[in-house]
Amino acid sequence: MKILMVSWEYPPVVVGGLGRHVHHLATELAAGGHEVVVLSRRPSGTDSATHPTHTHITDGVLVVAVAEDPPHFLFGEDMLAWTLAMGHAMVREGLALGKPGVGAGWQPDVVHAHDWLVAHPAIALAEHYDVPLVSTVHATEAGRHSGWVSGRINRQVHSVEWWLANESDALITCSASMHDEVTRLYGPDLAPVTVIRNGIDVTTWRYRKREPRSGPPRLLFVGRLEYEKGIQDAIAALPRIRRSHPGTTLTIAGEGTQYDWLYEQARVHRVARSVSFVGTLGHTELLGWLHGADAIVLPSRYEPFGIIALEAAAAGTPLVTSTAGGLGEAVVDGVTGVSFLPGDVAGLTSAVREVLDDPAAAQVRAKAARERLTADFDWHVVARETAQVYLAAKRRVRHPLHRPEVVERPLPERDLP
Incomplete structure (x- = not known):
């Protein structure tokens, strides 16, 4: 098939797990004999003079990285305007694919949209080429905000998500919990929704058995620094963990809008010297941190899937995760990791202590997690489905x-004017 994927992130422009997901899916489909074109973008804050549209073939995939137009929009300040401008630029480049002499008259058999930020170009291009629109919903605005969309921008984003879902001819979610969420939020007249789990290439994540070592325990978090990731709960649990396991440290890898607040939370809980923020890590650095940690702690309050859980399992790092969304499906409590309820600081503390108190049992669970990856999360299976x-x-x-x-x-009474 000729497949046109539309995604607001694709390597080297990666914001979170979505970019890595689209990259793996595109390259696996290309390896399977499909013609894959990915329509993505150049880095934020650039323009066509410094970063012109770049078309190149990598890993068998034709990537069209679209330049930003000159108008001055910043994603963090003008999110909807920035998104519409990106969509406009993507539409122009998507139409050019079908022009003789430009895209050699290439036309897709299907358009695959990844999340709401590309709703406008994906819908327009599917209509122009008169082909089915398939959309993967990686997360929802309501889910990210505990089920509510009370702010003006929240409502706008939710309405775009609803539009994309209802315009789609088929929908994909990464977990059963996301299937239920999408059906509840955007139904009842949706096209069929199929659950296809995220995959992982285990060959890129070298497994390392946990060896006994001296020194204080080391905990690791990897992900975006946002409220729904629950990092504040890991910080709140750290003083309790340190009482039973003195010297325990927490390393937080990632970037996001809540850095200042999380840094202040570490001060409030008097563990600022035991919490380190190391920013975004490259693959080699991340693998090193995974191998050196006694456990990775993923305390999400909302999590459609949680690809980092698979990556940590592939590396052999013991898993301590909440049961939020897809994490509850990716990690089998007591078998491939230890779980706790979202937002339960006492449960998080108990789960970490269980791992630290019995390294041998943690190693058994880590090995089981690695073995499960090859059976349930292989990219070849994901691409075929x-x-x-x-x-x-x-x-x-x-x-x-x-x-x-x-x-x-509704506003609580205390917040009413």
Whole structure:
């Protein structure tokens, strides 16, 4: 098949797990004989003079990294305007693919959108080429905000998500919990929703058996520094953990909007000297940190999947995770890791202590987690199942859509004017 993927991130522009997911899926589909074109973007804050549109073939995938237009929009300050401008630039380049002499008249058999930020270009291009639109919903605005979309931008993002879901001819989610979430938020007239788990290439994550070592325990978190990732709960648990395991440290790898607040939380809980923020890590650095940690702690309050759990399992790092969303499906409590309820600081503390108190049992669980990857999370399986969704998708008859009704969270009495 000829597949046009549209994603707001693709290596080297990677914001989170979505970029790595699209990269692995695209290259695996290409290796399977499909023609894959990925429409993505150049880095934020650039323009066509410094970073012109770059078209190149990497790992069998034709990547069209679209330049930003001159208008001055910043993602952090003008998110919706920035997103619309990116979409406009993507549409231009997507249309050019079908022009003789530019894209050699290439036309896709299917358009695959990844999340709401590319809703406008994906919908427009699927309509232009008159092909099915398949959308993977990696997360939802309501899910990221505990089920509510009370702010103006929250409502706008939710409405775009709803539009993309209802315009799609097939939908993909990465977990059963996300399937239920998407159906509840955007139904009832959706196209079929298929659950296809995220995959992992275990060959790129060298497994290392835990060896007995001296010194204080080392805990690791990897992910975006956002409230829904629950890092604040790991920080709150650290003083309790240190009482039973003196000297325990927590290293936080990643970037995000909540850095200042999380740094202050470490001060509030009097563990600032035991918490280190190391920023974004490259693959080799991350692997080193995974091998050196006694456990990786993933305390998400909302998590559609949690690809870092698979990466840590592949490296042999003991898993301590919440049961939020996809994490509850990716990690089998007591078998491949130790779990606790989202937001439960006492449960998090108990889970970490269980791992630190019995390294041998933690090693058994880590080995089981690694073995499960090859059976349940192989990228070849993910690509094959995705291709089946493409083949089954048929372009539906379009009808005018009303605006969605957005449920807002009522203000508590104490917040009323």
